Amino acid sequence: MERKKSGKKKPLPPYEIRIVSRGSQLKKIGAKALMEYFNPIIASRAHVLLQKKVTLAQEEKYVLEQAKLLDSKRLVKIFLFVDGKIAGVSEIRRSAIPSEAHNTVFSIAITPKWQGRGFGELLLRRAIVEAMARFSPKRMWLDRYSGNKIAGKLYEKVGFVEVARLKGYHSHYNKYEDKVFMEYRGKHARKK
Numbered sequence: 001m002e003r004k005k006s007g008k009k010k011p012l013p014p015y016e017i018r019i020v021s022r023g024s025q026l027k028k029i030g031a032k033a034l035m036e037y038f039n040p041i042i043a044s045r046a047h048v049l050l051q052k053k054v055t056l057a058q059e060e061k062y063v064l065e066q067a068k069l070l071d072s073k074r075l076v077k078i079f080l081f082v083d084g085k086i087a088g089v090s091e092i093r094r095s096a097i098p099s100e101a102h103n104t105v106f107s108i109a110i111t112p113k114w115q116g117r118g119f120g121e122l123l124l125r126r127a128i129v130e131a132m133a134r135f136s137p138k139r140m141w142l143d144r145y146s147g148n149k150i151a152g153k154l155y156e157k158v159g160f161v162e163v164a165r166l167k168g169y170h171s172h173y174n175k176y177e178d179k180v181f182m183e184y185r186g187k188h189a190r191k192k
């Protein structure tokens with residue numbers, strides 16, 4: 001949904017940022033809390049990969065898979081908690097393929113209740129700083145589906161530019177959408 005510029009945003013409520021870089025940390029957060037975070041995002045039709053609500057059993061499997069990736073040092077998750085619940089997550093992923101390991105890829109989602117308050121920008125900026133500190137990548141990327149204009153605005157604001165597009169790559173609720181690739185060119189980018 002497009003938004004009118006309406007001056008100042010509401011001040012942020014108290015929040016906690018937790019960097020999760022080990023499988024045991026994710027297991028501690030647990031499948032139930034993750035399911036309760038994902039399902040409102042899926043219900044809002046913003047998720048391009050998940051278009052059906054997830055079950056606890058699916059989430060338990062996901063936690064085990066993601067825990068392995070975290071322990072392989074190819075994934076870091078940045079959690080945002082508000083009122084003790086997951087309000088947003090940003091991920092930094094690095095390929096297991098040595099010839100691609102100089103890249104990192106980000107993803108981000110804020111739960112609908114807390115969107116439009118500045119958390120997305122805060123979390124993505126933090127993810128960029130963490131990615132530089134942990135992986136010192138030569139290039140940083142993310143992608144979105146073309147209909148996700150809000151994400152596009154956030155990404156541009158933070159320093160990403162569109163570099164490529166795959167026409168009709170995603171099927172999103174029976175509509176074909178382009179996959180838009182964006183590369184980070186902001187102030188933390190390494191000189192090429």
Ligand SMILES: CC(C)(COP(=O)(O)OP(=O)(O)OC[C@H]1O[C@@H](n2cnc3c(N)ncnc32)[C@H](O)[C@@H]1OP(=O)(O)O)[C@@H](O)C(=O)NCCC(=O)NCCS
Nearest residue numbers: 003046108109110115116117118119120121144151153154
């Ligand atoms: C996209 C998303 C991460 C943005 O996070 P957010 O916390 O809602 O955004 P913020 O409040 O931090 O806003 C940051 C910038 O995003 C853009 N933005 C946010 N909401 C917007 C809206 N409703 N309309 C237009 N632009 C918007 C603006 O550029 C804004 O900067 P500004 O306030 O100076 O104009 C969040 O809406 C979300 O998680 N959506 C669902 C999942 C998703 O789409 N993830 C991305 C997958 S590609």
